Amino acid sequence: MCGSPAERKGARGCASAAGRPAPVASGAAAGARIEWNRRTLAALTVAALAVPVGGCYAPEMVLLKSGLDSLRTQVDTLTVRDSIAYAVLGQIRSEIVSQRDLLLSTRASSGSSTSDLYGQMGRLESKLDEVMGRVQQAAQRPAPSAQPAGPDANQLYEEAAQDLTQGRYSMALRGFRDFVQRFPTSDLADNAQYGVGECFFAQSMFDSAATEYGLVEGTYPAGDRVPAALYKLALSREKLKQTAEAKKTLNDLIKRYPLSGEAQLARDRLGASRKR
Numbered sequence: 001m002c003g004s005p006a007e008r009k010g011a012r013g014c015a016s017a018a019g020r021p022a023p024v025a026s027g028a029a030a031g032a033r034i035e036w037n038r039r040t041l042a043a044l045t046v047a048a049l050a051v052p053v054g055g056c057y058a059p060e061m062v063l064l065k066s067g068l069d070s071l072r073t074q075v076d077t078l079t080v081r082d083s084i085a086y087a088v089l090g091q092i093r094s095e096i097v098s099q100r101d102l103l104l105s106t107r108a109s110s111g112s113s114t115s116d117l118y119g120q121m122g123r124l125e126s127k128l129d130e131v132m133g134r135v136q137q138a139a140q141r142p143a144p145s146a147q148p149a150g151p152d153a154n155q156l157y158e159e160a161a162q163d164l165t166q167g168r169y170s171m172a173l174r175g176f177r178d179f180v181q182r183f184p185t186s187d188l189a190d191n192a193q194y195g196v197g198e199c200f201f202a203q204s205m206f207d208s209a210a211t212e213y214g215l216v217e218g219t220y221p222a223g224d225r226v227p228a229a230l231y232k233l234a235l236s237r238e239k240l241k242q243t244a245e246a247k248k249t250l251n252d253l254i255k256r257y258p259l260s261g262e263a264q265l266a267r268d269r270l271g272a273s274r275k276r
Contacts, residue, residue, distance in 0.1 A: 157175075169199045193216045210236035
């Protein structure tokens with residue numbers, strides 16, 4: 001058996017440290033794990049190089065190879081979101097592969113291989129320090145500030161409706177259109193589209209009003225605002241002197257929604273027009 005009992009005990013301690021399970025962490029914890037790996041690697045190197053060359057060098061080099069393989073596994077599984085740090089990890093993997101190949105080909109009496117090993121250990125340690133710095137920097141990066149939440153659907157609709165009733169037509173129009181764009185599948189979407197038509201009708205912009213009322217039925221055919229939209233569409237056409245189209249719309253309303261309040265208004269309007 002090669003080496004003194006103390007030397008063998010030290011080597012076994014290094015092997016135990018190298019094989020110790022080390023879960024991969026992120027942020028500052030990942031930086032601490034890299035620092036532990038770096039120190040373990042340095043300890044393995046010192047332990048291997050401290051053994052006399054006379055026939056006992058190869059087993060210790062195998063031990064160092066085992067430690068490097070363990071370090072390689074941990075570095076390979078370390079997740080670094082920063083793209084630059086990820087590229088550095090790729091370089092580290094290449095370095096460790098080179099270390100492994102060198103150790104496999106090293107002879108116990110090879111002084112030149114020892115010198116090469118020192119150089120490669122230094123480069124690997126430098127790369128590990130670089131990765132650790134980037135991981136710690138990412139961990140300290142402040143989280144993006146939360147954006148203030150916009151008004152919910154009910155609040156937006158209520159504000160637009162209040163603007164309409166108080167005669168702030170431009171604000172109401174903007175609010176209703178914003179609602180339709182942001183909440184197209186809401187139960188209030190047909191009401192908001194109807195509100196757009198109301199904004200134009202209140203300002204005697206009957207052509208635009210007719211277009212917007214028509215969109216209520218075209219976009220939300222199952223909406224409960226369709227009867228009201230048809231009735232106001234008929235009124236808009238009357239204002240535009242489109243009498244035939246207005247009567248057709250009123251009759252269509254009565255036929256399709258005979259029990260609605262708007263259907264009764266349509267009957268009254270058609271009856272009044274016959275008496276004139």
